[in-house]
Amino acid sequence: MIPLYFDPGTGALIVQFLAAAVAGILLFYRTVLHKIKSIFGIKNKEEDDFMDETDNSEDTK
Amino acid sequence: MESKRNTSSFRDPSGYVFIEDDSVKRVVNHIYFEQYNQLTSSGFYQLLFDKKYLVSHQEVSRTDSEIIIEASKIPFINYPYEWSFLQYKHAALLTLKIQKLCLENNFTLKDASAFNITFHEGKPIFIDTLSFDFYQENNPWLAYKQFVMHFLGPLVLTKYFGQDHLKTLALHLEGISLQKLSNLLPLKSYWSPILLTNIHLLAKYDKKYESDKKKVNNNLSKASQIKLLDGLYDYILNLSVNEKTEWDHYYNQINYNEVAYQVKKEFVKDWFSSIKGKSLIDIGGNDGTFSRELKELADFMIVADVDANAVEQNYKQILKNKEKSILPIVVDVLNPVANYGFNNQERFSFIDRVEEANLDAGLALAVIHHITLSGNIPFSLSAQFFSKMAPNLLIEFPTRADSWVQFLLDSKREFKSHFDFYNEENFENEYAVYFEIVHKVKIDSSERILYSLKRR
Numbered sequence: 001m002i003p004l005y006f007d008p009g010t011g012a013l014i015v016q017f018l019a020a021a022v023a024g025i026l027l028f029y030r031t032v033l034h035k036i037k038s039i040f041g042i043k044n045k046e047e048d049d050f051m052d053e054t055d056n057s058e059d060t061k
Numbered sequence: 062m063e064s065k066r067n068t069s070s071f072r073d074p075s076g077y078v079f080i081e082d083d084s085v086k087r088v089v090n091h092i093y094f095e096q097y098n099q100l101t102s103s104g105f106y107q108l109l110f111d112k113k114y115l116v117s118h119q120e121v122s123r124t125d126s127e128i129i130i131e132a133s134k135i136p137f138i139n140y141p142y143e144w145s146f147l148q149y150k151h152a153a154l155l156t157l158k159i160q161k162l163c164l165e166n167n168f169t170l171k172d173a174s175a176f177n178i179t180f181h182e183g184k185p186i187f188i189d190t191l192s193f194d195f196y197q198e199n200n201p202w203l204a205y206k207q208f209v210m211h212f213l214g215p216l217v218l219t220k221y222f223g224q225d226h227l228k229t230l231a232l233h234l235e236g237i238s239l240q241k242l243s244n245l246l247p248l249k250s251y252w253s254p255i256l257l258t259n260i261h262l263l264a265k266y267d268k269k270y271e272s273d274k275k276k277v278n279n280n281l282s283k284a285s286q287i288k289l290l291d292g293l294y295d296y297i298l299n300l301s302v303n304e305k306t307e308w309d310h311y312y313n314q315i316n317y318n319e320v321a322y323q324v325k326k327e328f329v330k331d332w333f334s335s336i337k338g339k340s341l342i343d344i345g346g347n348d349g350t351f352s353r354e355l356k357e358l359a360d361f362m363i364v365a366d367v368d369a370n371a372v373e374q375n376y377k378q379i380l381k382n383k384e385k386s387i388l389p390i391v392v393d394v395l396n397p398v399a400n401y402g403f404n405n406q407e408r409f410s411f412i413d414r415v416e417e418a419n420l421d422a423g424l425a426l427a428v429i430h431h432i433t434l435s436g437n438i439p440f441s442l443s444a445q446f447f448s449k450m451a452p453n454l455l456i457e458f459p460t461r462a463d464s465w466v467q468f469l470l471d472s473k474r475e476f477k478s479h480f481d482f483y484n485e486e487n488f489e490n491e492y493a494v495y496f497e498i499v500h501k502v503k504i505d506s507s508e509r510i511l512y513s514l515k516r517r
Binding site for chain 2: 006008009010011012013014015016017018019020021022023024025026027030
């Protein structure tokens with residue numbers, strides 16, 4: 001590994017774990033909500049796709 | 062052969078950029094050889110080129126101590142403080158997309174500076190070829206803090222307090238400090254889990270562990286890091302700003318005469334083809350309405366406007382139509398960005414970059430009266446400014462009889478007589494110092510004159 005020329009911040013490295021956990025919960029909650037909504041036929045608003053993706057391996061929102 | 066090391070390229074020990082004979086080259090130092098070779102042989106660089114995420118390069122030479130690569134040239138580098146909100150958002154999203162792709166291929170971004178990105182051919186593109194490093198299993202993202210300071214911070218400040226905050230990096234080259242960011246944000250930001258963790262908690266932890274230099278390298282699985290990135294991506298994707306600005310929806314608002322508009326449009330087209338121009342800068346171009354008329358004729362057009370909403374509308378059009386020749390940027394001609402950074406040589410001024418770009422033409426429609434009457438800039442000085450933009454200039458001069466001009470003059474009240482100089486004759490005399498008047502035509506059913514000028 002190349003020594004970094006700026007300090008990544010020890011605190012930042014620690015807090016990522018928490019932030020990732022929260023993000024995980026949020027994502028789970030959103031997926032569940034989306035499934036429930038689609039059962040009732042409510043579709044989420046389509047977000048503008050900002051990049052012309054030739055790659056299809058991720059959801060376009 | 063003239064070569065000089067680019068004065069902004071000195072922080073990364075992996076290598077540096079230099080300009081040689083008008084092409085952009087990069088020296089890769091020995092310390093980065095392993096990464097560079099792996100990035101090349103694994104095909105990851107090529108993958109990034111194919112997706113148009115990273116500016117492509119060719120290897121030029123290779124010795125035991127250094128490898129030299131040449132990158133495809135970008136005609137006009139633009140900086141984060143020149144982007145509209147949507148552009149800034151997309152630059153952030155691109156960074157996250159790239160980091161995710163890196164992880165999938167066992168690499169990682171070692172820095173997430175907003176200056177790693179510039180807008181080119183209608184999209185954001187990553188330009189720092191040496192930002193990639195090997196991914197170490199379960200290591201957290203080292204560039205995370207920088208991502209928050211450069212991207213999330215200014216974006217969230219903009220959401221709460223307006224588009225001026227998109228210019229944060231002009232003042233703080235390293236981004237706004239986490240403590241300040243956390244203190245500035247309103248209480249309601251604590252209700253957002255993403256902001257709570259990625260800004261407020263981060264600020265607290267950052268401060269708490271300030272002097273703690275212990276190694277943290279095993280606490281975040283790849284899957285968790287991806288969740289982190291997805292969470293940030295989702296949040297930023299859904300960010301919006303709702304700020305009314307002065308020149309928003311200009312063409313709907315003003316009392317534009319349809320006939321005058323068509324005449325102007327034809328004249329602009331004729332002028333541009335007569336000078337056989339290929340590149341152009343449109344000053345005060347708003348949402349790019351007039352530049353768009355030149356799409357068939359021009360390869361490259363910079364549309365600069367002070368109104369971030371107008372620039373964003375232009376950008377939205379570009380995305381919708383998949384246009385590649387227009388570059389929308391936010392520029393205040395009364396205060397264009399200066400040379401920033403150490404020795405004032407790290408980020409280049411707007412005027413310097415325009416001069417470097419050697420554009421064929423400049424367009425200044427419906428802008429001189431604002432520069433002169435609202436900006437209080439004498440004709441001699443605005444002429445000097447425009448002479449730096451390009452050798453050919455098409456400028457629209459609204460006479461004293463024009464309704465907008467009358468409005469601006471009236472709003473000067475007692476000071477109105479100071480602007481008695483504002484008339485056709487003085488304009489022509491002052492501009493004649495820098496330009497010769499090639500053609501002059503009054504637009505029918507309007508009080509405006511179009512001047513086609515050629516720099517002396």
